[in-house]
Amino acid sequence: xxxxxxxxxxxxxxxxxxxxxxxxxxxxxxxxxxxxxxxxxxxxxxxxxxxxxxxxxxxxxxxxxxxxxxxxxxxxxxxxxxxxxxxxxxxxxxxxxxxxxxxxxxxxxxxxxxxxxxxxxxxxxxxxxxxxxxxxxxxxxxxxxxxxxxxxxxxxxxxxxxxxxxxxxxxxxxxxxxxxxxxxxxxxxxxxxxxxxxxxxxxxxxxxxxxxxxxxxxxxxxxxxxxxxxxxxxxxxxxxxxxxxxxxxxxxxxxxxxxxxxxxxxxxxxxxxxxxxxxxxxxxxxxxxxxxxxxxxxxxxxxxxxxxxxxxxxxxxxxxxxxxxxxxxxxxxxxxxxxxxxxxxxxxxxxxxxxxxxxxxxxxxxxxxxxxxxxxxxxxxxxxxxxxxxxxxxxxxxxxxxxxxxxxxxxxxxxxxxxxxxxxxxxxxxxxxxxxxxxxxxxxxxxxxxxxxxxxxxxxxxxxxxxxxxxxxxxxxxxxxxxxxxxxxxxxxxxxxxxxxxxxxxxxxxxxxxxxxxxxxxxxxxxxxxxxxxxxxxxxxxxxxxxxxxxxxxxxxxxxxxxxxxxxxxxxxxxxxxxxxxxxxxxxxxxxxxxxxxxxxxxxxxxxxxxxxxxxxxxxxxxxxxxxxxxxxxxxxxxxxxxxxxxxxxxxxxxxxxxxxxxxxxxxxxxxxxxxxxxxxxxxxxxxxxxxxxxxxxxxxxxxxxxxxxxxxxxxxxxxxxxxxxxxxxxxxxxxxxxxxxxxxxxxxxxxxxxxxxxxxxxxxxxxxxxxxxxxxxxxxxxxxxxxxxxxxxx
Amino acid sequence: xxxxxxxxxxxxxxxxxxxxxxxxxxxxxxxxxxxxxxxxxxxxxxxxxxxxxxxxxxxxxxxxxxxxxxxxxxxxxxxxxxxxxxxxxxxxxxxxxxxxxxxxxxxxxxxxxxxxxxxxxxxxxxxxxxxxxxxxxxxxxxxxxxxxxxxxxxxxxx
Numbered sequence: 001x002x003x004x005x006x007x008x009x010x011x012x013x014x015x016x017x018x019x020x021x022x023x024x025x026x027x028x029x030x031x032x033x034x035x036x037x038x039x040x041x042x043x044x045x046x047x048x049x050x051x052x053x054x055x056x057x058x059x060x061x062x063x064x065x066x067x068x069x070x071x072x073x074x075x076x077x078x079x080x081x082x083x084x085x086x087x088x089x090x091x092x093x094x095x096x097x098x099x100x101x102x103x104x105x106x107x108x109x110x111x112x113x114x115x116x117x118x119x120x121x122x123x124x125x126x127x128x129x130x131x132x133x134x135x136x137x138x139x140x141x142x143x144x145x146x147x148x149x150x151x152x153x154x155x156x157x158x159x160x161x162x163x164x165x166x167x168x169x170x171x172x173x174x175x176x177x178x179x180x181x182x183x184x185x186x187x188x189x190x191x192x193x194x195x196x197x198x199x200x201x202x203x204x205x206x207x208x209x210x211x212x213x214x215x216x217x218x219x220x221x222x223x224x225x226x227x228x229x230x231x232x233x234x235x236x237x238x239x240x241x242x243x244x245x246x247x248x249x250x251x252x253x254x255x256x257x258x259x260x261x262x263x264x265x266x267x268x269x270x271x272x273x274x275x276x277x278x279x280x281x282x283x284x285x286x287x288x289x290x291x292x293x294x295x296x297x298x299x300x301x302x303x304x305x306x307x308x309x310x311x312x313x314x315x316x317x318x319x320x321x322x323x324x325x326x327x328x329x330x331x332x333x334x335x336x337x338x339x340x341x342x343x344x345x346x347x348x349x350x351x352x353x354x355x356x357x358x359x360x361x362x363x364x365x366x367x368x369x370x371x372x373x374x375x376x377x378x379x380x381x382x383x384x385x386x387x388x389x390x391x392x393x394x395x396x397x398x399x400x401x402x403x404x405x406x407x408x409x410x411x412x413x414x415x416x417x418x419x420x421x422x423x424x425x426x427x428x429x430x431x432x433x434x435x436x437x438x439x440x441x442x443x444x445x446x447x448x449x450x451x452x453x454x455x456x457x458x459x460x461x462x463x464x465x466x467x468x469x470x471x472x473x474x475x476x477x478x479x480x481x482x483x484x485x486x487x488x489x490x491x492x493x494x495x496x497x498x499x500x501x502x503x504x505x506x507x508x509x510x511x512x513x514x515x516x517x518x519x520x521x522x523x524x525x526x527x528x529x530x531x532x533x534x535x536x537x538x539x540x541x542x543x544x545x546x547x548x549x550x551x552x553x554x555x556x557x558x559x560x561x562x563x564x565x566x567x568x569x570x571x572x573x574x575x576x577x578x579x580x581x582x583x584x585x586x587x588x589x590x591x592x593x594x595x596x597x598x599x600x601x602x603x604x605x606x607x608x609x610x611x612x613x614x615x616x617x618x619x620x621x622x623x624x625x626x627x628x629x630x631x632x633x634x635x636x637x638x639x640x641x642x643x644x645x646x647x648x649x650x651x652x653x654x655x656x657x658x659x660x661x662x663x664x665x666x667x668x669x670x671x672x673x674x675x676x677x678x679x680x681x682x683x684x685x686x687x688x689x690x691x692x693x694x695x696x697x698x699x700x701x702x703x704x705x706x707x708x709x710x711x712x713x714x715x716x717x718x719x720x721x722x723x724x725x726x727x728x729x730x731x732x733x734x735x736x737x738x739x740x741x742x743x744x745x746x747x748x749x750x751x752x753x754x755x756x757x758x759x760x761x762x763x764x765x766x767x768x769x770x771x772x773x774x775x776x777x778x779x780x781x782x783x784x785x786x787x788x789x790x791x792x793x794x795x
Numbered sequence: 796x797x798x799x800x801x802x803x804x805x806x807x808x809x810x811x812x813x814x815x816x817x818x819x820x821x822x823x824x825x826x827x828x829x830x831x832x833x834x835x836x837x838x839x840x841x842x843x844x845x846x847x848x849x850x851x852x853x854x855x856x857x858x859x860x861x862x863x864x865x866x867x868x869x870x871x872x873x874x875x876x877x878x879x880x881x882x883x884x885x886x887x888x889x890x891x892x893x894x895x896x897x898x899x900x901x902x903x904x905x906x907x908x909x910x911x912x913x914x915x916x917x918x919x920x921x922x923x924x925x926x927x928x929x930x931x932x933x934x935x936x937x938x939x940x941x942x943x944x945x946x947x948x949x950x951x952x953x
Contacts, residue, residue, distance in 0.1 A: 013888060020896030021884040021903065023831015023871030030830035128814065206835045206843060206897040206931050258833075258897025259931050291836035513895030513932045683891050683937055690934030715840035715929070723925040723935040728918070752934075 004595055008526040011679035014518045015532070016511070025256045028210040028225045029288045036212065036284035037066050039274055040130035042120035042137045043296065044112030047146035047368040047708020048159060051111060051119060051139060059122055059136040064129030067281055068137065069273070070120045071109030077276060079103040080267055081241040082333035083486040086171045086342065092484040093423070094342070097172035100165035102366070104332040106242065106272045112141075113161055113331035114368050115709055116296025121273050123285055146368035146708030150305045150328040153365040161331055161366040170329050170364035171338060175346040175422050180357035184320025188311030192394045197778040198382045200303035200328065200701040201694075202718055203375050205512075207258025208294045211271045212286035213278035221249050222279060226271050228254040228540075229264045229510050230550020233487070235542050237267045237335070243276055250275075254540040257512035261691070262374035263298045264512065265552050266335035270297075295713045300701055301375020303328040304341065304382050310390045311356070316400050316408045319356040323349060323386060327364050327372075334373035338364060343483050344379030344471070350420035351387040352431040352469050352645055353409040358421040368708045370701075374552060376691055377470070377753040384468040388758035389775070392464070392765065396774040402762070403439060406467055407432065415739060424471060426643045427738045427746075430671070434734045435467050438647035438669040441732060447651065455770055460654040461664075462769070464762025465647065468755045472747030473642035473740065474553030490637035491555070492546045493563030495524070495571055497630040499617035501610030503528065504536045508548020509560030511539060514684070514749065516556060519676045523561060523743075527568040528609060529595025546633055554747030557676055558642050562741045566634035574630060578615050579607045581623040642738045642746035646670035648689075648755040652763040659787025661697055661764055663727050668755065671734045673746035681748045682731050688752020689729055694721040696760035698780050719780070768793070802866045804829065805873025813860045820844040822860035823870060831871040831900050835929070842928030845901035846870050852908035854901075854927070871900035874907070883907055883945040892941030894932035902928050906942045915946055 019025055042054075056068040086092050086099035108119050120137050124130035145159040152158055153168040161168055185191055211226040222245070228234045231252040239247040257264060274285045289297070304325050311320035327341030346360040395405040411418055415428040447463055454461040474480075477488035494506040505524055509516055521535040538544050551560070572592045579597030580587040583605055591600050598606035615622065616630035651665040668685055675681050698719035702711040712718035737744030757779070764781050765773060771793035778785070797812040804827060811826055823832050823846065832855060835841035844855045847869040874881040883906050886892065893899040902925070909916060909924045916924065921942050922935070930938060 686934035
């Protein structure tokens with residue numbers, strides 16, 4: 001038979017694209033539900049205010065209004081859960097002060113703790129009626145002083161966000177060897193100490209969050225369409241923790257989802273309220289966020305203030321690193337909030353270097369701001385930024401070349417295990433090779449010569465590097481359980497072979513731009529030797545997929561893909577038994593190759609895949625004792641994280657008169673292990689870089705610390721990166737497969753975001769170094785900020 | 796009080812009495828039911844709602860439906876003809892110019908007018924012309940490539 005061309009590892013055009021480029025995508029707000037009601041939320045205009053009374057009487061009389069609910073109506077409904085515990089009694093490593101598990105009610109009854117905190121919901125026949133009636137809900141606010149600034153939360157006399165969190169402390173946590181680090185710093189020839197502020201960001205997925213809940217009174221079933229990266233997690237948290245409704249009577253569907261970047265992982269107030277209200281009213285209830293609501297309520301990212309100290313030997317070896325970070329968690333504990341500035345941050349501070357000793361201590365604080373949780377990279381960009389900024393600052397202090405300092409400290413090439421000082425064990429790496437390739441592409445020697453010439457002409461030209469590492473393929477369940485996770489982090493993959501040989505795959509991973517329908521089809525097509533057209537990928541529906549932990553932490557290929565791969569292996573194993581019977585051979589003598597089951601060494605004695613699948617469902621001539629059907633399910637729980645790495649270089653020119661930073665070149669050499677579709681991986685890297693550049697140059701959520709208002713509350717005020725501020729990126733790769741999973745893939749979703757921010761900031765610092773600048777404390781490096789730095793340096 | 800609005804969308808006539816405050820984008824999505832045109836912001840920054848009105852790229856959140864009375868509108872659903880993709884649509888597919896797909900209809904409609912005006916745009920010009928359209932997934936790299944591909948593959952004007 002004809003061999004089907006292998007497709008895995010090739011840049012196959014995406015199968016999902018035809019529907020998106022013709023306007024036939026099906027996002028939550030596109031789902032048509034005749035007779036549905038609309039929800040409009042009444043939100044706090046104050047950052048901190050007690051609720052004296054809520055008068056809903058006028059709103060209830062508004063034409064078209066079906067119901068108005070406040071928190072006191074939602075009896076029996078519990079707090080939104082925080083899925084990560086940090087308590088000493090649970091033996092979570094590194095806990096210095098227990099996590100304050102403060103309540104987070106779907107509609108707050110006692111007080112509002114950030115601008116946008118929902119306190120009531122109006123449900124009406126139309127969107128317009130709901131919005132109009134929401135204006136008629138009168139809340140008697142007792143306005144309190146607010147605190148939004150990360151450091152000021154802990155100041156004496158600062159307003160208290162929660163009674164259950166004295167001093168606004170959410171937790172205190174540490175990792176590493178404090179004594180060894182202190183000793184290294186004390187004894188070092190050179191130490192460098194810097195303050196590093198990683199500002200708050202807004203995820204800004206282009207599709208605002210939305211949900212539509214439909215309760216069917218006849219069956220008692222609730223269907224929730226929701227913008228989710230993990231519909232099963234949404235269902236579990238909502239049923240088991242918040243509403244106490246039977247999980248098997250709830251179906252959660254996350255159809256096409258317009259980007260997530262972490263912000264659509266979490267269980268939010270609105271989804272819970274609409275689901276609850278639909279059950280009360282026995283009608284469909286839907287809600288779609290305005291962009292302003294997205295700014296006020298989507299979980300935000302980053303917001304660290306860090307003091308870091310690095311100890312160096314004269315010849316450029318890193319002897320020690322001490323990091324003290326305050327992490328602003330916002331007003332409430334979002335679903336995975338405590339994990340981000342702890343286990344996804346501290347554990348990455350070893351970077352790609354052999355460091356003498358490391359100690360990190362983190363204090364999580366509450367403030368009157370929107371909750372902070374995972375945003376693309378989640379903890380790892382913050383770690384990479386601290387380390388890569390410190391390495392370049394140390395090089396400046398030693399008057400050494402930044403490439404030379406890195407080379408002196410790289411962990412040598414290895415595969416299997418490298419034990420870091422911060423708990424995690426790396427899987428495989430060849431850090432110097434990626435860096436060398438990056439230097440070669442950017443032509444580093446020539447750049448320094450060009451830079452010298454440019455400086456003589458008064459130009460501010462600079463280069464910055466980032467040799468980053470990240471932890472993804474999240475995550476081994478036992479390990480994360482021991483660290484405080486309330487969930488396992490395996491993935492499921494079910495493969496159903498139909499009688500005709502067509503294949504449907506049900507994956508617990510969720511695609512919201514990642515292209516799973518293409519990459520997973522490539523994997524299945526290659527493994528079964530069938531054309532991709534015979535494969536359908538189903539995701540995002542708890543009614544179809546056995547279970548799923550979803551997509552975040554660059555886990556879909558490595559964890560979700562491996563689960564599918566395991567099921568494919570089981571399919572082939574069963575197929576061998578069926579084929580052996582048909583060929584009158586022993587199953588041990590059957591191999592699967594080129595889309596057929598054949599007798600080893602005798603390709604002429606073979607049965608095609610389609611004949612085996614048909615036989616499985618028409619089992620007339622069939623092995624005794626073998627179940628009919630050809631369908632297998634696997635759950636894959638990884639044995640370790642995977643650790644992609646790479647080297648990025650950014651070349652910038654700074655306008656001396658305006659402070660504007662222009663990116664001249666951007667080179668990315670990433671090592672994400674084996675690559676399933678290079679086109680898709682490149683696309684991921686591009687988008688990640690843009691988000692990292694955005695943080696470095698323009699983005700930042702700004703709160704007014706006296707009123708607590710989010711000043712950057714619209715797309716007019718929050719500076720999203722635009723096409724004209726970004727270059728064409730030069731991407732390349734090295735390939736160091738991971739030994740952790742059989743596919744050898746590590747993960748590619750977050751590398752760009754992690755790598756880009758330090759590369760850009762390092763480049764600007766290098767450009768400004770002739771003015772005596774060796775560090776810039778805060779981002780973004782807007783024209784205004786850089787201009788001020790240049791002016792300050794001139795004096 | 797409702798006012799009449801009559802317009803042609805993708806060659807089909809529509810006539811409805813609508814609230815004067817109804818935005819054109821909500822008319823297209825909810826009244827007519829063409830959901831390919833998206834809403835990504837409240838302030839006319841994102842461009843996800845871009846449609847063609849008389850050949851001009853217009854953010855359909857910046858107009859009331861009643862203001863479009865008598866207009867000839869093309870949305871993303873009307874771009875492919877007889878099952879054949881428009882070269883811009885094809886370009887976005889060929890060059891991986893989309894990931895989540897949410898900004899894509901607006902990007903394609905904005906590119907449509909761009910290529911009408913500038914049949915062979917430079918990279919800089921494409922980037923400048925896309926200032927009114929935001930994408931969070933692609934970093935714009937492959938959107939630029941997609942529009943370049945379309946420019947090269949557009950049929951010559953008669």
